Amino acid sequence: MIISPSIASGDTLRLADEIDLCDRVFDAMHLDVADGVAVRGISFGFGTCEAACRLSSASSKSIHLEVNDPIACLGAVGRCGANDVFVQMDNLDDPVGVLDLYLAAGLPVGPNVSNLDLGRSYLPDLLGRSKRVLVGTTSHDDETQRCRPEMVEFACRLAEDDNRDVWVDGGITPEMLPRLARAHVHAAVLGRAVFSDRAHAARLVDLASAS
Numbered sequence: 001m002i003i004s005p006s007i008a009s010g011d012t013l014r015l016a017d018e019i020d021l022c023d024r025v026f027d028a029m030h031l032d033v034a035d036g037v038a039v040r041g042i043s044f045g046f047g048t049c050e051a052a053c054r055l056s057s058a059s060s061k062s063i064h065l066e067v068n069d070p071i072a073c074l075g076a077v078g079r080c081g082a083n084d085v086f087v088q089m090d091n092l093d094d095p096v097g098v099l100d101l102y103l104a105a106g107l108p109v110g111p112n113v114s115n116l117d118l119g120r121s122y123l124p125d126l127l128g129r130s131k132r133v134l135v136g137t138t139s140h141d142d143e144t145q146r147c148r149p150e151m152v153e154f155a156c157r158l159a160e161d162d163n164r165d166v167w168v169d170g171g172i173t174p175e176m177l178p179r180l181a182r183a184h185v186h187a188a189v190l191g192r193a194v195f196s197d198r199a200h201a202a203r204l205v206d207l208a209s210a211s
Contacts, residue, residue: 001180001208002060002187004030004167005201007052009191012044018195019056025201028060030169030189031082035067046076053080060187062086064112064134064169070098074105085109086134086167089126090116096125103129110165115139115151131164134189138170147171156183177207 003026010018022029031049053061062084065073070087077085087102089095089111102109110132117123127133135155138145147170159166160183168180169189180188188208194201 001177001185002026002028003177003194003204003208004028004060004062004187004189005194006030006032006169006189006191008032008034008044010195012048015048015052016055019052021194021198021201023056023058026194026205027058028062028187029056029058030062030064031080032064033067033073035069046073046080049076049080053082060084062167062187062189064088064189066112071101074102074107077102078105078107083108084132084165084167086112086132088112088114089122090114090120090140096122096129099126099129108132110134112136112169113154115148118154127158132167132186133158133164134167134169136170137168137172145171147173147176152176152180155185156180159184159186174204174207177204181208 005022005026007018031052061082063077063080063082064086066088067073068091085107092098099111110130111126112134114136135151137147137151155166155168158164165186167187168185172188172190174193
């Protein structure tokens, strides 16, 4: 299972150092683009994303769009050259249409499914359109960003499909990694777990390899 460190949880004033850690230890990097409207908080823009993708030698570079107008971002996302792109859907009027536009542009895109998406009529269409999905395992309005067990279970059920790459993002702790790996989850996005203890970051890779 891939561990993809979320740069937004690191020190963006030391971007090159944080990217070096991602490349050297994890061979993966995750970039959150948040506009402060779709979700609480603002991260960084596409200038930073493009610079990070140029600097990084990681095999896995992913972008998570948490914005109210993802169509306006389509060109900028394409210029970043990420391997995986995920678009927040629960705030959009036409989530299936937006996903289709990204797919038509040839981008490696999938939906970000949150707890708000569960039970909505468009969800089966979203899941049927892409081989990749990022399951948000916290709630947007939870300031503590605690992991929601039902979303972890949802992700593990989706991962039973061998043709689908399932990612999880939000409140994932090191103790959860072996179980997610056994469930064949493709990747886990980690922020604080990586950047709050850089000296021991490599142990997360070992936990993600447990079976």
